[in-house]
Amino acid sequence: MKRALITGIRGQDGAYLSRLLLEKGYEVYGADRRSGDSSFWRLAELGIERDVKVRYMDLLELTNVMREVEKIGPDEVYNLAAQSFVQASFEQPIITADIDAVGVLRLLEALRTLKADTRFYQASTSEMFGKVQSIPQSEKTPFYPRSPYGVAKLYGHWITVNYRESYGMFTCSGILFNHESPLRGLEFVTRKITRGLAQIKLGLLDKIVLGNMDSKRDWGYAPEYVEAMWMMLQQKSPDDYVIATGETHTVREFVEFSMKHAGFDLAWEGEGAGEKGIDRKTGRTLVEISAEFFRPAEVDILVGNPEKAAETFGWRPKTRFEELARIMVEADIKRIERSRS
Numbered sequence: 324m325k326r327a328l329i330t331g332i333r334g335q336d337g338a339y340l341s342r343l344l345l346e347k348g349y350e351v352y353g354a355d356r357r358s359g360d361s362s363f364w365r366l367a368e369l370g371i372e373r374d375v376k377v378r379y380m381d382l383l384e385l386t387n388v389m390r391e392v393e394k395i396g397p398d399e400v401y402n403l404a405a406q407s408f409v410q411a412s413f414e415q416p417i418i419t420a421d422i423d424a425v426g427v428l429r430l431l432e433a434l435r436t437l438k439a440d441t442r443f444y445q446a447s448t449s450e451m452f453g454k455v456q457s458i459p460q461s462e463k464t465p466f467y468p469r470s471p472y473g474v475a476k477l478y479g480h481w482i483t484v485n486y487r488e489s490y491g492m493f494t495c496s497g498i499l500f501n502h503e504s505p506l507r508g509l510e511f512v513t514r515k516i517t518r519g520l521a522q523i524k525l526g527l528l529d530k531i532v533l534g535n536m537d538s539k540r541d542w543g544y545a546p547e548y549v550e551a552m553w554m555m556l557q558q559k560s561p562d563d564y565v566i567a568t569g570e571t572h573t574v575r576e577f578v579e580f581s582m583k584h585a586g587f588d589l590a591w592e593g594e595g596a597g598e599k600g601i602d603r604k605t606g607r608t609l610v611e612i613s614a615e616f617f618r619p620a621e622v623d624i625l626v627g628n629p630e631k632a633a634e635t636f637g638w639r640p641k642t643r644f645e646e647l648a649r650i651m652v653e654a655d656i657k658r659i660e661r662s663r664s
């Protein structure tokens with residue numbers, strides 16, 4: 324039985340990856356930085372709360388990381404832990420760097436010292452492309468990060484490459500574009516929209532307040548993306564791969580498709596900060612814009628080219644944009660209905 328250690332076990336990807344590895348017969352260890360809070364709602368939603376062996380491990384504490392790596396002796400490590408919210412990284416750039424950059428190094432140092440034959444996956448990100456230097460972005464596109472998060476993740480990416488080249492370790496960097504699901508954190512725009520819409524529909528919220536509606540993202544479905552993580556670590560040799568759908572859409576389009584699935588007939592009125600989303604049937608304002616949610620520097624467009632992953636191990640996205648919005652809206656409506664019944 325293979326043993327996997329997943330950091331960031333409480334997160335969206337940690338939950339889906341745990342389920343996948345359990346289905347494949349792995350013994351799954353989940354690293355969790357919190358003590359005393361025993362609610363693992365994502366693992367519980369997937370029905371695997373009791374199947375993951377949770378260990379107390381914070382990427383900020385080297386000795387803690389080393390002790391856990393030594394005790395577990397993993398065959399594979401998936402480093403998903405991060406301060407992953409781009410907007411927060413502008414307010415907390417130092418802690419973001421400590422977790423998302425040096426945290427990767429701590430884990431790699433622990434593995435180099437204690438178990439250098441471990442296969443290692445680093446959760447890199449399309450945010451590293453930032454002010455994009457070409458469209459679409461592939462493994463060959465130069466990086467130009469636009470946030471402290473992107474800069475920190477770029478260090479994590481290069482140190483992963485460096486440990487492969489310096490010490491012959493099996494380290495892979497997955498450059499994943501945005502991936503969403505009903506388990507997405509509420510701070511991210513897709514889930515903020517779908518949860519907000521469900522609340523509006525059921526009379527629990529007046530309107531959703533958003534920031535930049537013109538930025539474009541390549542949005543995929545998270546359960547498919549964790550499969551790519553696993554596939555990378557099963558190859559003969561380690562490498563880096565872009566994982567994306569190859570389609571890009573604005574935040575505005577995500578609002579429009581989600582509204583449609585929630586049964587609203589949306590019309591836009593006004594411009595810039597004064598723009599509003601109005602329900603045609605009732606005349607009610609459902610969407611407003613606030614400067615609070617704009618970023619000091621924005622990533623205007625992301626669209627990835629996942630050809631290398633397709634050619635090397637046959638990974639291809641299945642769920643498309645409109646379907647993703649539908650899955651998320653329906654899940655949020657069901658959740659609220661369940662909690663009220």
Ligand code: NAP
Binds near residue numbers: 337354382500
């Ligand atoms: P997420 O839901 O925010 O989960 C990240 C997890 O990391 C959280 O559970 C968090 O713990 C944990 N964590 C934070 N600081 C830690 C520390 N010091 N020590 C140990 N654990 C810590 O993120 P996700 O969406 O699942 O994404 C997984 C990874 O992929 C992240 O590294 C993210 O940056 C990267 N990524 C995500 C996407 C995407 O679109 N989802 C795209 C590209 C890359 P708490 O629960 O205690 O806060």
Ligand code: GDD
Binds near residue numbers: 450515616
């Ligand atoms: N969060 C948020 N909240 N974003 C908003 C809002 C809002 O109210 N209004 C507009 N946006 C815009 C942001 O300015 C950004 O352009 C876009 O919506 C997406 O924002 P997020 O959902 O926060 O995601 P992200 O693209 O910044 O970062 C996510 O994807 C990265 C991969 O590209 C995160 O998952 C990162 O961890 C990940 O690396």
